Amino acid sequence: MIEAWTAPDVRAAEKPLLAAGEPLMSRAAHALAATVLRDVAARRRSLAPGSPPRLRGGLGSDGLPGEAAVRGPGAGRRGAGARGAGARGDVRGARAVLLVGAGNNGGDTLFAGALLARRGLAVTAVLAAPRVHDAGLAALRAAGGRVVSLFDVRVPVVVAEVAEADVVLDGLVGIGAHGVLRPPAGGLVRALADARAALPHGAPRPWVVAVDVPSGIGVDDGTVAGPVLPADRTVTFGALKPGLVLPPAVHLAGIVEVVDLGLGLGDRRVTGGGAPGRSPASGPAVRRLEARDVAALLRVPGPRDHKYTRGVVGVVAGTEAFPGAAVLAVSGAARAGAGMVRYLGPESVGALVLGRRPEVVTTGGRVQSWVLGPGVPADDDAADDQGRRIFGALAAVTGLLSADVTGGAVPAVVDAGAIELVEHRCPPSVVITPHAGELTALMQRLGHGVDRAGVEAEPLRWARAAHEATGATVLLKGSVTVIAGQDGVFAQADGPAWLATAGAGDVLAGLLGTLLASRSADVLARPGLAAELAAAAVLLHGRAAWAVSGGSGDAQARAGAGTGARAGGPVVALDVADALPAAIADVLAGA
Ligand SMILES: NC(=O)C1=CN([C@@H]2O[C@H](COP(=O)(O)OP(=O)(O)OC[C@H]3O[C@@H](n4cnc5c(N)ncnc54)[C@H](OP(=O)(O)O)[C@@H]3O)[C@@H](O)[C@H]2O)[C@H](O)CC1
Numbered sequence: 001m002i003e004a005w006t007a008p009d010v011r012a013a014e015k016p017l018l019a020a021g022e023p024l025m026s027r028a029a030h031a032l033a034a035t036v037l038r039d040v041a042a043r044r045r046s047l048a049p050g051s052p053p054r055l056r057g058g059l060g061s062d063g064l065p066g067e068a069a070v071r072g073p074g075a076g077r078r079g080a081g082a083r084g085a086g087a088r089g090d091v092r093g094a095r096a097v098l099l100v101g102a103g104n105n106g107g108d109t110l111f112a113g114a115l116l117a118r119r120g121l122a123v124t125a126v127l128a129a130p131r132v133h134d135a136g137l138a139a140l141r142a143a144g145g146r147v148v149s150l151f152d153v154r155v156p157v158v159v160a161e162v163a164e165a166d167v168v169l170d171g172l173v174g175i176g177a178h179g180v181l182r183p184p185a186g187g188l189v190r191a192l193a194d195a196r197a198a199l200p201h202g203a204p205r206p207w208v209v210a211v212d213v214p215s216g217i218g219v220d221d222g223t224v225a226g227p228v229l230p231a232d233r234t235v236t237f238g239a240l241k242p243g244l245v246l247p248p249a250v251h252l253a254g255i256v257e258v259v260d261l262g263l264g265l266g267d268r269r270v271t272g273g274g275a276p277g278r279s280p281a282s283g284p285a286v287r288r289l290e291a292r293d294v295a296a297l298l299r300v301p302g303p304r305d306h307k308y309t310r311g312v313v314g315v316v317a318g319t320e321a322f323p324g325a326a327v328l329a330v331s332g333a334a335r336a337g338a339g340m341v342r343y344l345g346p347e348s349v350g351a352l353v354l355g356r357r358p359e360v361v362t363t364g365g366r367v368q369s370w371v372l373g374p375g376v377p378a379d380d381d382a383a384d385d386q387g388r389r390i391f392g393a394l395a396a397v398t399g400l401l402s403a404d405v406t407g408g409a410v411p412a413v414v415d416a417g418a419i420e421l422v423e424h425r426c427p428p429s430v431v432i433t434p435h436a437g438e439l440t441a442l443m444q445r446l447g448h449g450v451d452r453a454g455v456e457a458e459p460l461r462w463a464r465a466a467h468e469a470t471g472a473t474v475l476l477k478g479s480v481t482v483i484a485g486q487d488g489v490f491a492q493a494d495g496p497a498w499l500a501t502a503g504a505g506d507v508l509a510g511l512l513g514t515l516l517a518s519r520s521a522d523v524l525a526r527p528g529l530a531a532e533l534a535a536a537a538v539l540l541h542g543r544a545a546w547a548v549s550g551g552s553g554d555a556q557a558r559a560g561a562g563t564g565a566r567a568g569g570p571v572v573a574l575d576v577a578d579a580l581p582a583a584i585a586d587v588l589a590g591a
């Protein structure tokens, strides 16, 4: 499980350690400098920084890789001096520019800059505040670093200097940031970001390392309200921050590396301890499931299981105009391991479904979960019959009809056109699965004045708002999917960009229906479980898509373009459904 903690959580966890004299800033600066040294060495050898060079020899007296140690694989074969310092992976003479703000984030950066200067880099600090961290500044000066102030030099001069640099460290603000970057830092960052955006594709440019967070992002909510310099790497201290896993800010963070400062944030949740003034029960602000978490959530059938104990999924999807969605949703459910899938819909669509998946039954009966709405337009008269079926199922799952009539509530996935039919408060066992446009329509219908751009700018806020307004678990689809449920928020980034293709959401709805059906009673009993299963479905969907696309599927490696990581190729939705059994088997096998 990947956990992201808010700035107040991190501060509260740091406090006792700082009071006890733990040298947190020194640890942060050393780790930052070590990463920068590796990245610069790798880049100088034309290796992508995502694959760190092999270290030779030991650490220097300052705890950093020794000068001779920072060499990439093959350095020895080529022979020292064969192509000059760069060819050896040597970092001497590389140019680093530090962007330094007023607080401790600038302090970390200055101390790291001093370490880099001592390793032979030409380091220039650009001060963006009248006063910066005194000790850090003194350390940089003592190490031979150059210092300029944005109050003395013009922004274009700094932009030109940055263009010539090998690496830029963004230390303007960290967890102490409030709002958009103020002048002069904001103006500088806007100019740097504009200059970078204007470069032709593939043109050489400096490697950007964000210190703790890319300055200017919403640290706790992932918003990007003003200028931000996109980072190639973020070295973050103590714990991940929500803005490093949530859209849209996550797209500006590059490869994220967490430096362990011994804050024990994850531990305190387990032990029930707690930072001062903090509820022990509250956990990380945002979580991301990993494969092993999903393996623990999946219900693997045993010898005593039969199709009914494994879970029956009822699918109300597709219309004569959109029959393919029914095939895709049913395929997602069946391929994810439903004991049985019931399809309910127009006869012609049912025939198509049976043609593709003969194991499906097209008669009514008890189900352990519903999948409602894929391929059913909200405002189409032709969809009336499907609308009535969906309405009946929703009445059952929201408790509008008594258990005597319905046989008892079951979890449900409410997708596409069915989202518009949600009129009553739902239990969290109902998972609504909108994309940004559908969430916008839902919130507008509930009286919120938000447009699609607003939802896309603040997905965390609106996913939470939709959860609070409807009671349902909300799965907001995107390249990073945000899930807001009873016990908190998940942000899953598991699939290739190729997965943004027609029908992918129908497959996800069916897959999630199966996960809910397989643990139907648990989902009704544990209000937070639906969100966990929703996150699990997103992970499996993404892994299946990576398998189909032929890509490497490793987010970290992909972020470092040129590492040999494969970006994959196009996928189609039905192939993703067909890849689910292998994806599930891999997750269960710990692959
Ligand atoms: N405490 C430690 O030993 C460790 C800290 N680490 C690093 O410290 C930062 C957090 O440091 P902090 O000083 O609390 O805050 P920042 O450096 O992030 O920023 C505060 C200063 O920035 C100004 N500020 C705030 N918002 C803006 C803005 N939008 N534009 C421009 N300037 C801004 C703020 O001024 P105010 O007037 O608003 O107060 C402050 O001057 C943390 O991120 C780590 O990098 C290490 O983790 C190690 C341990």
Ligand SMILES: [K+]
Pocket (backbone or CB within 6 Å): 105, 170, 171, 172, 173, 174, 210, 211, 212, 213, 214, 215
């Ligand atoms: K920063």
